[in-house]
Amino acid sequence: MEKEKISRVIEEQRRFFASGKTFDIGYRIEILKKLRALIIQNEQQIVDALWKDFHKPEFEVIATESRFVIKELNHSISKLRCWAKQKRVRTPIVHFLSHSYVVPQPYGQVLVLSPWNFPFQLAFMPLVGALAAGNCVILKVSRQVPNIALVMEEILSQFPPELVAMIDGDHSTSDFLLDQKFDYIFFTGSPNVGKYVMQKASVNLTPCSLELGGKNPCVVAADARLDYAAKRIAWGKLINCGQTCVSPDYVLIDRKVKDQFLELLAKEISSFYGGDPEKSNDFARVISPESVVRLAALMKCGEIVIGGKTDPASRYVEPTVIKDVNPDDPIMQEEIFGPVLPVIDFENFDEVYGIIEQHPKPLATYIFSGSKKLIREFLMKTQSGNASVNETVMQIASPYLPYGGIGPSGIGRYHGKKSFETFSNMRSVLVKSNLLDIWLRYPPYSKFKTSIVSFLMK
Numbered sequence: 001m002e003k004e005k006i007s008r009v010i011e012e013q014r015r016f017f018a019s020g021k022t023f024d025i026g027y028r029i030e031i032l033k034k035l036r037a038l039i040i041q042n043e044q045q046i047v048d049a050l051w052k053d054f055h056k057p058e059f060e061v062i063a064t065e066s067r068f069v070i071k072e073l074n075h076s077i078s079k080l081r082c083w084a085k086q087k088r089v090r091t092p093i094v095h096f097l098s099h100s101y102v103v104p105q106p107y108g109q110v111l112v113l114s115p116w117n118f119p120f121q122l123a124f125m126p127l128v129g130a131l132a133a134g135n136c137v138i139l140k141v142s143r144q145v146p147n148i149a150l151v152m153e154e155i156l157s158q159f160p161p162e163l164v165a166m167i168d169g170d171h172s173t174s175d176f177l178l179d180q181k182f183d184y185i186f187f188t189g190s191p192n193v194g195k196y197v198m199q200k201a202s203v204n205l206t207p208c209s210l211e212l213g214g215k216n217p218c219v220v221a222a223d224a225r226l227d228y229a230a231k232r233i234a235w236g237k238l239i240n241c242g243q244t245c246v247s248p249d250y251v252l253i254d255r256k257v258k259d260q261f262l263e264l265l266a267k268e269i270s271s272f273y274g275g276d277p278e279k280s281n282d283f284a285r286v287i288s289p290e291s292v293v294r295l296a297a298l299m300k301c302g303e304i305v306i307g308g309k310t311d312p313a314s315r316y317v318e319p320t321v322i323k324d325v326n327p328d329d330p331i332m333q334e335e336i337f338g339p340v341l342p343v344i345d346f347e348n349f350d351e352v353y354g355i356i357e358q359h360p361k362p363l364a365t366y367i368f369s370g371s372k373k374l375i376r377e378f379l380m381k382t383q384s385g386n387a388s389v390n391e392t393v394m395q396i397a398s399p400y401l402p403y404g405g406i407g408p409s410g411i412g413r414y415h416g417k418k419s420f421e422t423f424s425n426m427r428s429v430l431v432k433s434n435l436l437d438i439w440l441r442y443p444p445y446s447k448f449k450t451s452i453v454s455f456l457m458k
Helices: 003-018 025-041 043-054 058-084 121-132 146-156 171-178 191-203 226-242 255-273 289-298 349-357 372-381 417-422 447-456
Strands: 087-089 098-106 109-113 136-141 164-168 184-188 208-211 217-220 250-254 303-306 320-323 340-346 364-368 386-389 424-432
Touching: 003 109, 003 136, 003 164, 003 171, 025 043, 025 058, 025 121, 025 146, 043 058, 043 146, 058 121, 058 226, 058 417, 109 121, 109 171, 121 136, 121 184, 121 417, 136 146, 136 171, 146 164, 164 171, 171 191, 184 191, 191 208, 217 226, 217 349, 226 255, 226 340, 226 364, 250 255, 250 349, 255 303, 255 320, 255 340, 340 349, 349 372, 364 372, 372 386, 417 424
Parallel strands: 109 136, 109 184, 136 164, 184 208, 217 250, 217 364, 250 340, 320 340, 364 386
Antiparallel strands: 087 098, 098 424, 303 320
8 A cells, every 4th residue: 555545544534433433332332243244254364364374274263353353342342331331440439529430442543563474363353452442453464475465455345444444565665664653552562662662652751562472382291191292282372383472482391201202202193194294284384484494503503303394495394303402502582483393301309480581571381280389389489471370372262360471571462352452542530519618638738637638648
């Protein structure tokens, strides 16, 4: 879209928001229902497009893209009237003859910058929250997934551009958008680009959410149920070909059970994808040949015990497990974002905490153990945006668990009610009665007035 046209759309959205149309809850619900119907109507096109873009299997598209969003829409539609009500709150006695409440109001105009790895889900999930809260939205999508971008554009073309407009373009388009004045910015992507977005937002003091990533540790204790752990870790690591911001980035395994765990992991991967995952319709591809080259370079450490095959031309990276990795190896210095899993063994949990603390606070942490005491200790001694016990990835699928990072792995939360709150200005209101005006607060002050105020504000 040309920059002049983008500027025109932004101005049209400002005027539309000023009209007050989006403040009507009935209108918002109507928009959400229409969006839900369009997604269901175009679900097969979504499946086909993501297969073309990076060989994403239909099950993963349904589970992590289209129906993921539909579930969020259903939840928002059913709860929106409740969420949007003003909430009466307590009023201190010092405000005698007053009442207080909090009322959600839309920010106004929201910019959503979405990534390529879950291109439908990570564009439409924040979009649902922003529309439910009553905002107008500019959605900028990634150029690395052209087929799904066309489907998303077709869906959103059914809405007035003054309410929601999708923009496709390169980095210069993103830069142009970030130079405009928005009321809220929502970005999903890498920490480095997140820093840049935050820097641009600071020019206008625009509030923003940053959904980033990091090196998510996955700890397997000696008392873990290893068969379940192997299956759940393999699935969490390899879904979407490892290109998932909450996937286990590396495994820390108790040395006593390492060999048994690796045998089970190999068995599960073979069970998932057969003897040759390249021929499996259930295993996706990485996004680009350049990503294959990067991942192949990271494999040059430790000992590859599963997989290792790469092919840049077909964007294929075999599910790969590497043991005897050193915490200082290059593969441990960056988020892997692919189907490559380094495994480091340990003798005690002091080693575990030491390795985890070498890295910035991650988006997710995982622990597999049967010990409630150990789990409590682990959750107390580690920090992350979210966590799972005896499970991987699935914590993001609950609308009742706010999702987001901490520090370098992200700022802000969304999903379910938290999405509505994120895209709403939770406006505090105090209403004072005119029946009486308390003389106490007005000058001239006295020791008597001071003592009364001290008593009332204990």
